[in-house]
Amino acid sequence: MKPFFKNFSEKLIEGLLMICGTITSLTVVLIVFFLFKEGLGVFNKKAVEEGYVVMVNKSNPVNSISPEDIKNIFDSKITSWKDLGGKNDSIILFRLEDISNYFTDEQIGENFEGLPLLLNRVVDSIPQILAFFPEKYLGKNFKGREIEAGKITFSTFFGGKEWFPTAQPAAQLGVMPLVMGTLWVSLGAILLALPLGLAAAIFLSEIAKDKVRRVMKPLIELLAGIPSVVYGFFGLVVIVPAIQKLFNLPVGETGLAGSIILGIMALPTIITISEDAMRNTPRAMKEASLALGASKWQTIYKIVIPYSISGISAAAILGIGRAIGETMAVLMVTGNAAVIPTSILEPMRTIPATIAAELGEAPDGGLHYKALFALGCILFIITLVINLIVEFISGSKKNRRV
Amino acid sequence: MNKLESKQVNFYYGSSHALKDINLAIEANTVTALIGPSGCGKSTYLRLFNRMNDLISDTRLTGEVIIDGVNIYKKGINVDNLRKMTGMVFQKPNPFPKSIFENVAYGLRVNGITDKKFIEERVETTIKQVVLWDEVKDKLKKSAFELSGGQQQRLCIARAMAIQPSVILMDEPTSALDPISTSKVEELIHELKTKYTIVIVTHNMQQAARVSDHTAFFYLGELVEYGVTKQIFTNPNVERTQNYITGRFG
């Protein structure tokens, strides 16, 4: 009886562990699947408002028109059909409210019952027309031709220079400003944090007395535990005004402010990982260098740093990873202008900040909502690549040690 | 004149008294073996001569450690320069994570030598001296980690010799090597004697008997007996020495 019970309980525990493992793995897979399913849904959706159609005259050779073109037409930056691959004719833009310029209220009717007929007449009679109106006013036997309007394609999404998801009549979903904003802010952060972090790591592992290290290392590790809102608040109150004053800017909320805050947040990662790597340098190797008459500093940069270079690179890359994914603090200090940056002293908007700020106002399942998920996918891929690089570096380090 | 000398040397790690009143004089161009049971202070004593113990915090030294008639612990001594006069070989082969060539060139480079041709020549002659040239001449650019343990240790000896010190300190240099590599290193020690003063710490009685001219027996931080190797091994003055070399303790 007893061995049976023992066997049974072992089997039970084994089973429970397996279930836990499976559930966790499945959850991860499911989340990734959900992310990509929603994110990829953005493609081939129309950027034009739901329920609207875009009509042209039958004689018009143009077949499709991108969201960017639509915006440029509305901004009067494009005025000729020639720019869209059509005839050399100027575009006549027609919105539903323009109908009163063509017909009287009586013709339209109290409940707009005359609209379908009138719209048909407008589109049929003006060859240069480009008409936007709700699909419900589309009459039977409509004589115009609907064109493919504002489809979100890979190239408009990744190459688009404008992020304006609530733009009328066509949402602008170009991620370039956000990707660039993310890269600028993160790169700035790492440029600030890497030299500082390395210096601190060298100090801690090679120069500081044991007592000093025992106090400083936990303090630095504590930095990693401070909530990012607190960093953001600190940035908003201290760094943003300082930058505004120092560079004499209209606003202090800039990429630089984000870089500084992210740099500070990445410091603990960079310091602790590279310090660990440096302290792993065998003592005998350092002593061999000193015994040859090398100075302490020569020993550090000729032996300790080359020996721990893979750990240092991993630290740097993990630091970047931390910076790229960070949301709250950046949201608070970068100013969030979705414009392709030309200098670090401009307001910028990062991908995580965009998702956090806009998800609340994006209708469920709509274009904007899916676009935010697509942003999530981009972020996921970036961090995945970073993790793979770290894995690769620390893997090759292990091989070397053997 | 004596090459190396210690006068009334006491050394402390914190409150632990590791070397007790050591008086010893070592002649130039001889091999001196330091023997004794583990923890008796051999390494500590050896490391006094290139001030390696300076790296350990909370230590204290009294007495004089003398090289070429100069107390190397007196004020104003440049430690980096002092260390160029002595080469050190460690217990385990510890090549740098660099190429074979760069390992040997390292000491020259950190001492400010930039003349490429000079460095190349010096590296070649030094590697030839340790009888490693034929084994590595085609892969000087390869990582030193690709060599076998014995080859690595000979490379480390070459590395120590490249800056042409006058003293070579060896701390159990063959304890991690196989018998064939060990005998190669021992042969090497024999040849190097003509140019260098060598002090070697060893656990291996036969090795001490084979390679050294003089032997010093340490026990619990004290220098128990010092004399010509042959006499120490055949007719020691102190009974404790006798017991140790015949393997009755330690």
Ligand SMILES: Nc1ncnc2c1ncn2[C@@H]1O[C@H](COP(=O)(O)OP(=O)(O)O)[C@@H](O)[C@H]1O
């Ligand atoms: N870094 C150190 N800190 C404190 N004590 C040490 C240190 N190194 C050695 N000792 C002590 O000093 C004594 C002599 O050590 P060592 O010179 O290494 O002996 P040996 O080389 O003869 O085995 C030992 O008791 C050892 O525990």
Ligand SMILES: [Mg+2]
């Ligand atoms: Mg020892």
